Amino acid sequence: MTMHSTLSAPLPFRRPEDVLGALEPAQAADVVALASDVAMVLDRHGIIRDISVGSTDLVGMGMAEWLGRSWVDTVTPESRHKAAEILRDVSGGVASRWRELNHPSESGDNLPIRYFAVDTGDDGRVIVIGRDLQSSAALQQRLLQVQQAVERDYLKLRQAEARYRLLFQSASEAVLILDAGTRKVREANPAAMRLTGLAEASIHGQGFQALLEPNSIEAALEFLNTTPAAVSAATVPVRLVSGVDCALSASMFRQDKASCLLVRLTPTTTVAPASDLAALLNRIPDAFVVTNGEMNMLAVNPAFLDLTHLSSRDEALSGSLENYLGRPQIDLKIMVSQLREHGSLRNFSTIIRGVYGESEEVEVSAVIVPDGDQTRFGFSIRGVARRFATPLPSMSSGPGPEPRSVEQLTQLIGRVPMKDIVRESTDLIERLCIEAALTLTSDNRASAADVLGLSRQSLYSKLRRYGLGNLEDAED
Template sequence: MPTPPEPDLSALASLAHELAITMARVVGDMALVVDGHGVIAEVAEGALGPIAGCDQWVGRRWIDTVSPGSQVKVLSLLQEVTLCGATTLGRELMHPVPGQADLPLAWSAIRLGSHGPVLAVGRDLRAVAALQQRFVEVQQEMERHYWRYRLVQSRSQRLYQVAHDAVLVLDAGSLVVLQANAASAELLGRRLEDLLHQPLTDSLPVSLLGSVLELLVATRSSGRAVNRRGCGTGPSGRLDMAAAPLTVDGRRQLMLRLRKELGGAPGDGGVDEVLALSRMAEVVETTADALVITDADGGVLMANPAFLRLTGVADESLLRRRLLPELMVDTQGAWAAMVDEVRRVGMVTGVVLEVGTPDGPPRRVRVAAALLAEGEPACIGFAGGVEPLPDP
């Protein structure tokens, strides 16, 4: 079946101005009349209202009213109208507005006769763009929460495996031992296999039972971590105890930590801090990827040996408070931009950046970063692995 010929709209050419006003009011938010040279002859505004500077579009080429990235789209649209008489697909063009963000408009066009002007109708896309941006932000927030969840899981497992303290994870309702480390079996004088999957109360000596139960009940009912110093007496003497609530896959659990009573006055956290720092150092030292923690401005607070090798600095103390973009020889501003992006959206993953060197070729690093907002002031954690440069 032959394609019907395009209708001849030459008779409407003299009504281009009136058609532009009507189309702007009924179909779109703005309409243009463009002559055969691509110059705007008429501008009609609809429900969108006045756009700053659009009253000066008359007499200018349409291509000069859009941002540089949209100019090729204008040429494509005009070429399609010349060949086909109308556009089959709309074009999204960005129009600079003085003092504001660029205005996105979706344009369709039709030629009024083979030698007549082009009538272009534009629709405001700001609401759509805002929804798209919100969708991206929500998606990033979901990824950020998932990343944190996985990080908490990893920390829990690492604590459970490497802590010098006795650490047990219990079901909050039955107090059945779900996980336990070797130190807990040693401290309680039991075999590890006898502890697991049994109520903790079956494994506690009578001298310790009351204190541990009181601690666990207080933690379960309050929903907060609870500490007790020098409470109860185990096989190895008096103990310091702490318990904290957990929720894993929707199940309420309790993490119990037991240790031999520490020296020092109650509330003296000096020994605790030393132990915590030593365990943090162990985690950092054994991480294969380059790891660095900075303040909110990108100043280095802590780095692991892999990061030192990446930057070519032998002593971590020489990095303290130096800005990450400076250490990365960030001549293009990509690292500085990443710091700003993490501060804005909370998390960035899978970004490939270059690490410059004073006397050699750059190296590529795939980086993930997240805002560590749990503490004050907020910090940023960066983790990355070196990738080979592509062949020239």
């Protein structure tokens, strides 16, 4: 058995003079032309004296016009030093090697050609043989584009995986990924570990049935055996080993050529159906209203209809809350401003107006709830008229009970003109001063008049006005 060296030398013709010596010049030219895409004969100065082009595409790129030009001048500036090196090596007797040169073209793209030079020995002439590399360059370009596309797809997959991991880890719902065949846990998010009470190390690789109480295993496994390969609303009740009752739902998917189950566990104690919430709001005694950002009512409960004497929900939902709540152009604007600034409002005193013009004292608590790109307001309205032990003071100027505190006076703001409130405040101050003077002088009216800087007649007049003391024995 003959062993070949891994570094074998080139194998030339043994007797070229016997094989090729009888070739005519035309035959030799045909051999050279057929063995190359372009062949040129250069003189000792590197001028192209003859050229053969075997491709119509190359002829169309203007190679026929190279005749009589310096070969170095036909290449791009960055390839000129390589062309000069090829000619220098051949003239110096150094064996030539394939070199890739680029030629400019009218299309603006470079024309790549791989060249090899042979010294003919006659007057320093050199035969340059070239092979068109356009197809190879196109393949390289396509390979580069495919590689870049693969890298972009890989980056997208990495980003998608990062988003999936973030969603999986931050989800408040307990989610597990099971192997469909073995029912073993492949992944579990933190919510699932909190719900089951198991640590990450103990839950991974564990059989799903180990997370359930014995009474729930059979129903859960039967449910998983019939899980469709799509998202389904079907659930089955189960109890975990932690004692939490849950609704089990699942869907099947494929990953890494294997079937997996996406299992969700929702504690039934935290699930509040929308119908139950609506029934609760319908039964609470306080009025409840939901509006949009323009104060148009979106939902109301029966207590609100009772306060406003509206006949139906449809009648309420066709109008604005501004038509019923607060003093016109005052209170509701203040409430909305507070809600937008602080997010909530508590025990705001105002009035609610009915459809027939009657009004009632109420307290309002409210909250603002962003809903996507929209805003929702929720108002809880409670009637407070029954809280007052005595009726609000009137503004009559005749004898009778007058306001006893500043708080009572401030309640009149928005209901009566400011000049009447000022007059009422002045009367209140007068009465308080007279009472203090009488107390200071032990009910001596003459001394009290001196303390107040009034005449006794003026003091008696004010005492009658405010109904203070027994004036039957008063002097005229």
